[in-house]
Amino acid sequence: MIGTLDWARATDGNLTPGERRSLLAPILRAMxxxxxxxLRLALGLRPERLATLDLDSLRIPDSRLVRxxxxxxxxxxxxxxxxxxxxxxxFGLALxxxxxxxxxxxxxxxxxxxxxxxxxxxxxxxxFGVVGAEQALRIAGRAGVDPKLAExxxxxxxxxxxxxxxxxxxxxxxxxxAGALVDLVGxxxxxxxxxxxxxxxxxxxRTDFKxxxxxCWKQEAASVPxxxxxxxxxxxxxxxxxxxxxxxx
Numbered sequence: 001m002i003g004t005l006d007w008a009r010a011t012d013g014n015l016t017p018g019e020r021r022s023l024l025a026p027i028l029r030a031m032x033x034x035x036x037x038x039l040r041l042a043l044g045l046r047p048e049r050l051a052t053l054d055l056d057s058l059r060i061p062d063s064r065l066v067r068x069x070x071x072x073x074x075x076x077x078x079x080x081x082x083x084x085x086x087x088x089x090x091f092g093l094a095l096x097x098x099x100x101x102x103x104x105x106x107x108x109x110x111x112x113x114x115x116x117x118x119x120x121x122x123x124x125x126x127x128f129g130v131v132g133a134e135q136a137l138r139i140a141g142r143a144g145v146d147p148k149l150a151e152x153x154x155x156x157x158x159x160x161x162x163x164x165x166x167x168x169x170x171x172x173x174x175x176x177x178a179g180a181l182v183d184l185v186g187x188x189x190x191x192x193x194x195x196x197x198x199x200x201x202x203x204x205x206r207t208d209f210k211x212x213x214x215x216c217w218k219q220e221a222a223s224v225p226x227x228x229x230x231x232x233x234x235x236x237x238x239x240x241x242x243x244x245x246x247x248x249x
């Protein structure tokens with residue numbers, strides 16, 4: 001399966017022609033769903049039940065894994081991408097709760113903070129999701145995490161940019177992807193309570209995120225021309241959609 005840890009190790013994140021073709025259908029489905037959601041948002045047609053999250057009452061486990069993930073995130077990423085990582089966690093958790101998807105808070109928090117760890121420094125020929133997964137595996141191992149759970153966290157990092165990734169291998173990757181897509185382009189933003197969105201952005205400001213992410217994404221696509229970022233840039237113009245996201249910056 002595209003994006004799994006085994007696939008990442010074997011391919012460095014480079015897609016075969018057949019794999020590229022297989023991802024076009026989920027990309028198209030995602031773009032249709034995104035367009036419908038943006039229209040509903042513009043028309044004020046929100047669902048009756050909205051995703052909510054009270055940041056002040058949220059209790060993140062004070063574990064070594066959490067501390068290691070926070071430290072690595074802050075040491076490696078720019079403040080702009082650090083804040084995106086926290087917003088990814090908040091939005092992904094809110095949507096997961098809305099959809100009735102149970103997720104262990106500790107590994108999900110770690111996966112969100114580490115999901116873009118390698119995005120700002122491209123590695124030619126090696127997908128940032130793969131490089132980030134390797135780093136996440138080391139960080140989780142250093143924190144004494146069970147090897148199986150460490151691989152699940154690493155796989156979430158490797159898989160979160162695979163279009164159409166489902167819940168067959170657990171909730172971490174699809175919820176990381178869901179949270180990131182809210183923040184990147186506004187996918188499912190209409191399903192989140194505006195007060196929750198405002199509190200998340202106030203706690204973790206966007207600070208010119210649209211421009212910073214777009215630049216990083218295009219650099220990644222150029223560095224790994226057979227990778228998923230390049231495919232998404234070519235067929236979905238992700239960097240452009242990020243600049244059109246329904247946020248001020």
